[in-house]
Amino acid sequence: MSLVQPITSWFRRRVLWSTSAESWHERRVHWTMLLAAVALGLLYGLRGIALWTRADGSTVKFPHTPDWLLLTLAGLWLVAAVVLMRLGQLKLFGPVLFYDMIRSARRSRYFMLRGFYSLVLLLVLFFVWMTVPHLNITARERASRLAMDYFEIFSIVQLVAVILLTPAYVAGAVSEEKDKKTLEFLLATDLHNREIVLSKLLSRFAHLGLFLITGLPILSLLQFLGGIDPNLVLAGFGFTALTMLGIGGISILNSVIYKRPRDSIAISYFYVIAYFFITLLLFQYHMPAVFRAGPGPAASGEEAFFEVLYTGNIVVLLAKVFRSGIAGTLSADLPGLLGEYALFYGGLALICIVWAIARVRRIALRQTFARQKLSQQAKDRPPVGELPMLWKEVHVEGSLRLNWMAWTLVSLLVIGSFANPFVWLVEWTVIGTQWQEGTMVRDMNLWTRITGAAVGCLTILGVSIRAANSIGGERDRQTMDDLLASPLESTEILAAKFVGALCSIRLGLIWLIGIYAIGMITGGLHLFAFPLLLAAWFVFASAAALIGLGYSMACHTTLRATVFTVLTCAGLGVGHWLAWFCCGPILFFSGSSGDGAMYLVKFQAGMTPPVVLFVLGFSGAELRADGVSRDMAELLAFSIFGLFLWTLAGLFFWNGVLVPRFRALTGRAEGTDAERWHVRRAPALSDNEKAGAAAAGTAAAEAAAAEAAPRDAIKETI
Numbered sequence: 080m081s082l083v084q085p086i087t088s089w090f091r092r093r094v095l096w097s098t099s100a101e102s103w104h105e106r107r108v109h110w111t112m113l114l115a116a117v118a119l120g121l122l123y124g125l126r127g128i129a130l131w132t133r134a135d136g137s138t139v140k141f142p143h144t145p146d147w148l149l150l151t152l153a154g155l156w157l158v159a160a161v162v163l164m165r166l167g168q169l170k171l172f173g174p175v176l177f178y179d180m181i182r183s184a185r186r187s188r189y190f191m192l193r194g195f196y197s198l199v200l201l202l203v204l205f206f207v208w209m210t211v212p213h214l215n216i217t218a219r220e221r222a223s224r225l226a227m228d229y230f231e232i233f234s235i236v237q238l239v240a241v242i243l244l245t246p247a248y249v250a251g252a253v254s255e256e257k258d259k260k261t262l263e264f265l266l267a268t269d270l271h272n273r274e275i276v277l278s279k280l281l282s283r284f285a286h287l288g289l290f291l292i293t294g295l296p297i298l299s300l301l302q303f304l305g306g307i308d309p310n311l312v313l314a315g316f317g318f319t320a321l322t323m324l325g326i327g328g329i330s331i332l333n334s335v336i337y338k339r340p341r342d343s344i345a346i347s348y349f350y351v352i353a354y355f356f357i358t359l360l361l362f363q364y365h366m367p368a369v370f371r372a373g374p375g376p377a378a379s380g381e382e383a384f385f386e387v388l389y390t391g392n393i394v395v396l397l398a399k400v401f402r403s404g405i406a407g408t409l410s411a412d413l414p415g416l417l418g419e420y421a422l423f424y425g426g427l428a429l430i431c432i433v434w435a436i437a438r439v440r441r442i443a444l445r446q447t448f449a450r451q452k453l454s455q456q457a458k459d460r461p462p463v464g465e466l467p468m469l470w471k472e473v474h475v476e477g478s479l480r481l482n483w484m485a486w487t488l489v490s491l492l493v494i495g496s497f498a499n500p501f502v503w504l505v506e507w508t509v510i511g512t513q514w515q516e517g518t519m520v521r522d523m524n525l526w527t528r529i530t531g532a533a534v535g536c537l538t539i540l541g542v543s544i545r546a547a548n549s550i551g552g553e554r555d556r557q558t559m560d561d562l563l564a565s566p567l568e569s570t571e572i573l574a575a576k577f578v579g580a581l582c583s584i585r586l587g588l589i590w591l592i593g594i595y596a597i598g599m600i601t602g603g604l605h606l607f608a609f610p611l612l613l614a615a616w617f618v619f620a621s622a623a624a625l626i627g628l629g630y631s632m633a634c635h636t637t638l639r640a641t642v643f644t645v646l647t648c649a650g651l652g653v654g655h656w657l658a659w660f661c662c663g664p665i666l667f668f669s670g671s672s673g674d675g676a677m678y679l680v681k682f683q684a685g686m687t688p689p690v691v692l693f694v695l696g697f698s699g700a701e702l703r704a705d706g707v708s709r710d711m712a713e714l715l716a717f718s719i720f721g722l723f724l725w726t727l728a729g730l731f732f733w734n735g736v737l738v739p740r741f742r743a744l745t746g747r748a749e750g751t752d753a754e755r756w757h758v759r760r761a762p763a764l765s766d767n768e769k770a771g772a773a774a775a776g777t778a779a780a781e782a783a784a785a786e787a788a789p790r791d792a793i794k795e796t797i
Contacts, residue, residue, distance in 0.1 A: 108163060112156075112159070112160060112163070115156055116156065119149065119152055119153055119156065120421065120425065122144045122149060122152075123144070123149055123414070123417075123418060123421075172274055172277050172278045172281060173270050173271070173274030173275075173278055174270075174278075175265070175270065175274060175275060175278035175279065175282075176277075176278035176281055176282055179278060179279065179282035180282050180285055183282070183286065188639070188643075189286060189289070189290075192290065192646075193289065193290055193293045196240065196290060196293055196294065197293055197294070197297065199236065199657060200233065200236065200294050200297045201297060202657050203229065203232050203233065203236060204229055204297065204300070207225055207228050207229045207232065208225060210228075225301075226301040226307055227307070229301060230298070230301065230307050230311065230312075230315070233294060233297075233298060233315075234315040234318070234319070235397070236294075237291060237294065237315070237316075237319045238318070238319055238322060238393055240290070240291070241287070241291070241319055241322050241323045241326070242322070242326065242351060243645060243646070243649060244287060244290065244642070244646075245287060245322075245323050245326040245327050245330060246326060246329075246330045246344055246347035246348050246351065247344060247638070247641050247642040247645050247646075248283045248286065248287055248330075248638075248642065249280065249283045249284075249326075249327045249330035249331055249334065249347075250330035250331075250333050250334050250340070250343040250344040250346075250347040251334060251340035251343060251344055251637065251638035251641065252279035252280065252282075252283055252330075252331060252334050252638075253275075253276070253279055253331070253334040253335050253343075253435075253439065254333075254334045254335075254337055254338060254339060254340045254342070254343040255334075255340050255636060255637065255638050257338050257339075257443065257446065258338070258339060258340055258552065258555040258556070258637065259555050262443055263443075263447060266440060266443060266444070272436045272437070272439050272440055273436045275439060276331060276335070276432065276435050276436045276439055277432075277436070279331070279334075280327060280331045280432070283327065284323065284324075284327060287323055287327075288320075291316070291319060291320075291323075298312070308410065310410055310413060311409075311413070314413045314416075314417055317417050317420075317421075318396065318417065318420060321417075321420050321421055321424045321425065322393075322424060324424055324425065324428045325391065325423070325424030325425070325427045325428050326347070326351055327428065328427055328428030328429070328430070328431035328432050328435075329347055329350050329351070329427070329431050330343070330344075330347040331431065331432060331435050332431040332432070332434055332435045333346050333347045333350075334435075335435040335438060335439045335442055335443075336438075336442060336482060337480065337482075338446050338480075339480070339548065339552065340548060340637045340638055340641065341544055341545060341547070341548035341552065341637065341641070342480050344544055344638075344641050345540075345541055345544045345545070346481065346485050348540060348544070348645075349485065349488070349489075349537075349541075350485075350488065352537060353488045353489075353491070353492050354391070354392075355392065355393070356492060356495070356496075356533060357488075357491055357492060357495055358388060358389055358392045358395075359392075359394070360495040360496070360498065361385070361388070361389075361495075363499075365381075365385045367385070367386065367389045367395050367398070368386060369395060369398045369399050369402055370398060387423070390419050390420065390422075390423040391420070391423045391424060391427075396416070396420065399412075399416055400413075400416065403416075460474045460475075461474070466575070467567075468567055468571055468572055468575035469574075469575040469578060469579070471575070471579075472549075472575045472576060472578065472579025472582075473578070473579055473582050476549075476552075476579055476583070493590060496530050496534065496590075496594065497593075497594075497597070499526050500523065500526060500597055500601065503519065503522065503523070504601075519601065519602070519603075520601075520602045520603055520698055520700060521698075521700075522603075523597075523598055523601045523602065523603025523604075523698075524598070524603040524604065524696070524697075524698040524700075525603075526598075526603065527594060527595065527597075527598030527603045527604050527696050527698075528692075528693045528696040529693070530594050531591060531594050531595060531598070531612065531692060531693075531696055532689050532692040532693045532696070534587065534590055534591045534594060535591055535612075535616050535619075535688075535689075535692045536688060536689050536692070537587065538584045538587040538588060538590075538591060538616075538620070539616070539619050539620050539623050539648075539688065540623075540645070540648070541583065541584040541587060542580050542581060542583065542584055542620045542623050542624050542627070543623035543624065543626060543627045543644050543645065543648050544627070544641055544644065544645070545579075545580045545583040545584070545624075545627070546576065546577070546580035546623065546624040546625075546626070546627025546628050546631065546644070547627035547628075547630055547631050547637065547640040547641045547643075547644035547645075548627075548631060548637045548640065548641065549576040549579065549580060549627070549628060549631050550576065550628065550631040550632050551631045551634065551635075551636065551637040551640050552637060555636075555637065563745050569738055569741050569742050569745070570738060572741075573628065573737060573738060573741055576628055577621075577624050577625070577628065580624040580627065580628075581617075581620055581621070581624060588616075591616065592613075595609055595612060595613075595696075598696070598698075602698065603698050604696060604697075604698060605697055605698055605699040608695055608696055608697050608698075608699075611695045611719075612692065612695050612696060614722065615688075615691050615692060615695055615718075615722055616692070618722050618725050618726055618729070619652075619688045619691075619692075619725065621729055622651075622725055622728070622729050623644075623648050625729055625732050625733060625737060626644055626647050626648055626651075627640070627644045628737060629732070629736065629737055629740070630643045630644045630647070631644075632737075632740060632741055632744060633740075652687060652688050652689070653687055653689070655683055655686060655687075656683060656687070678713075681710075681713055681714055681717045682717055682720075682721075684714060684717060684718070685714070685716075685717030685718045685719075685720055685721030686721045686724065686725075687721075690718075691718045691721060691722065694711075694714045694715060694718045695715070695718055697711070697715070
């Protein structure tokens, strides 16, 4: 008994498993509904799929369940879920869901965001409407082509919007409560882990769902042109919803693991981008079957592994849909494609959500009550020096906190980015492959341009997220008042926040410099292009940091600041191309010369950060006297001019908006520079003034002594 009792008590403390009749009834209802949902998913995803092959070569396929039967069963499942929730027997979400949804239901920013999204979709519709009439086809074919082209662009815009918004919406759900120190109050209630996590997740999904449904009325306009196949519409929204579910699962898990919203949001974006780029880098070693012209290799374990890994890549998905459309089998292939996509992102979301539910209480308690131990990096910090605010932002706030999974992905991404030049170098030096003249320089230049632009944009995104949480983080930790009570001036505080945001991704900057250094050593990058690329990165990163500081100052929560910062950076970086959707067809098809339209395109390219980082990575071969390209020279000129405009805009925003706004919000009425740095000395007193001051001091001392005499007498008496 002495051994069984400690084991039993430890098991009860760790597992926290209730054995009451009510708990068993609740578990029975939950598992029944979950198994019913899994059965519906399998009926839809596996129908028509070959299960095994007989000895005679024939295949045994899963039965094809009719659509009407699946819709009926899904409707019955929803009705049963609503009834059980109304009766209180199905408790998945709890009161946190209704609190979050009611609190944020009528906020004006969501209406503005949906209105902007509707405007974007209308501009896309106008662009397609201006382009299609100039095709040499009949009126009926023109209407059908207009509807189909718009639906394709509409689906791509929806997927891009989901990828941009889901981490910003979901990744701060739980970590924001930690930063505000309100998660402890939720954990002190009788709410289960699943009620907290699922309520936070579903409330964010509800807002994203309303955002996506905003485009449905615009899509319904195509019914006047013959319409779109309803199966295509359902499949398009299904792919979008599954992408949102998978990315949301990763985001809610990061929100549970990380303590700060900036870390959870940034890591969620990094996971999405890392998966996309790693799978793209693997294309050159194992090409997906959809891109192979001839028959691929025989099915094997390696082939199946790579095909499963590529299932969630949007490029592969769009290629499969496009290939099925050309073959005329899109309607037959859509259920299988949607089933594969559902198994990939649905399984990913299920694993992440279950992991988050199981670990939310344990991780939160450890982060709250764990003893703070100084790491080796903290012990090796330099002295504070004369710039304490800058020291705090660089050495204390530091960069993002990564766990082992994030470091693994970072390592894979870094190794994958340097894989191409390493393989080429081995082929050139060890194997002895004969390179044609200029081939290596051209290949290394293309690698430097693409990889450098991708890594540069990734680091700029990290700078913007770090800046968006700088001032809001001080406010959430309740240290903003202490900061404002210090003798530091507004410009010193903001400048330290600005420099801290830039230094937060210093490891990423070393990665970027390494890419450019390899490009210069191998001849793929010109020597004068290196300082231009660094200057371009600094200009764009500074602009992103200033935008993040502005929203961090204006928004009440770090989550809101991060969402608006990411959207604004994306809008200013590539959103101005939306104007091209309106002006481009008018300029090209109005019968006038196309030179003005081409110069407008080049000007917009010079204002786009990814294009500028790509264009400025020249090797020198493009600018030789015998082979100079006019278009390349003009793109370089417009890129440098665009950097000049970005610099002017940043200086104006700093001096005209950011610093005055910070002083107005904090009530810090600081004087001009002359008043601030000029030391005023008191004028010298005359002899009469000195004598008057001495007499006044003597009279005050005598009055104080006369007032204290009765008290001294009482003390002596006692």
